[in-house]
Amino acid sequence: MRIDVKNSVLAENQKSADALREMFAKNDILVLNIMSSPGAGKTSLLVKTIQELSKEYRIGVIEGDLATTLDADRIRAVGAQTVQLNTGGGCHLDARMVEKANEHLDMDVLDILFIENVGNLVCPSGYDLGQNHKIVVLSVPEGNDKIPKYPHMFRRTELVLLNKIDLLPYLDFNTEQAAQDLSLLNPSSAILPLSAKTGEGFDAWIRWIKEKRDAICRP
Numbered sequence: 236m237r238i239d240v241k242n243s244v245l246a247e248n249q250k251s252a253d254a255l256r257e258m259f260a261k262n263d264i265l266v267l268n269i270m271s272s273p274g275a276g277k278t279s280l281l282v283k284t285i286q287e288l289s290k291e292y293r294i295g296v297i298e299g300d301l302a303t304t305l306d307a308d309r310i311r312a313v314g315a316q317t318v319q320l321n322t323g324g325g326c327h328l329d330a331r332m333v334e335k336a337n338e339h340l341d342m343d344v345l346d347i348l349f350i351e352n353v354g355n356l357v358c359p360s361g362y363d364l365g366q367n368h369k370i371v372v373l374s375v376p377e378g379n380d381k382i383p384k385y386p387h388m389f390r391r392t393e394l395v396l397l398n399k400i401d402l403l404p405y406l407d408f409n410t411e412q413a414a415q416d417l418s419l420l421n422p423s424s425a426i427l428p429l430s431a432k433t434g435e436g437f438d439a440w441i442r443w444i445k446e447k448r449d450a451i452c453r454p
């Protein structure tokens with residue numbers, strides 16, 4: 236007998252994700268699931284993003300990590316409601332973990348919720364967290380091979396943030412090639428170059444978030 240564990244796990248996850256999506260919609264919360272490999276700069280990007288948005292929006296962050304509260308501490312320091320989820324070695328977040336994290340967030344006073352997934356380009360892409368949009372952060376030092384090597388991740392994203400573009404002069408990363416590889420895999424996805432360090436490219440990213448938030452809040 237063969238038991239299809241993967242499919243039943245994903246079916247369970249989908250039920251929770253559907254319920255989450257309904258609850259987020261009811262509360263007019265824009266939810267962004269941010270994925271990347273470890274070290275692509277998700278947390279630095281979020282810190283800067285929250286600084287740009289926090290005058291206009293009330294922001295929450297769910298921080299997924301294998302261990303420690305280091306990232307949550309950095310996010311909390313810029314004034315967002317923050318919940319740390321330690322997966323205890325688990326390599327992705329699932330919808331049940333987000334349900335648990337939500338118990339510690341005040342949904343009535345949130346406009347935007349960022350979910351920082353565990354740094355991993357493989358399985359996080361398979362788990363719906365009830366988000367409105369999936370975003371992948373790819374950073375210049377990771378090189379050009381990541382898009383073709385991790386097709387599942389890049390096929391399921393709506394936006395790729397190409398981070399650390401301040402390093403482009405020192406490395407061989409080819410931005411045009413990355414855009415071409417992405418459009419082959421996923422023609423509807425956009426690539427947005429930016430630097431969480433210098434702030435270059437952030438205007439377009441902040442505009443993108445505001446447009447998505449407006450879209451869900453239209454009466």
Ligand code: MG
Nearest residue numbers: 277278306351
């Ligand atoms: Mg992080």
Ligand code: ZN
Nearest residue numbers: 326327358359
């Ligand atoms: Zn995993």
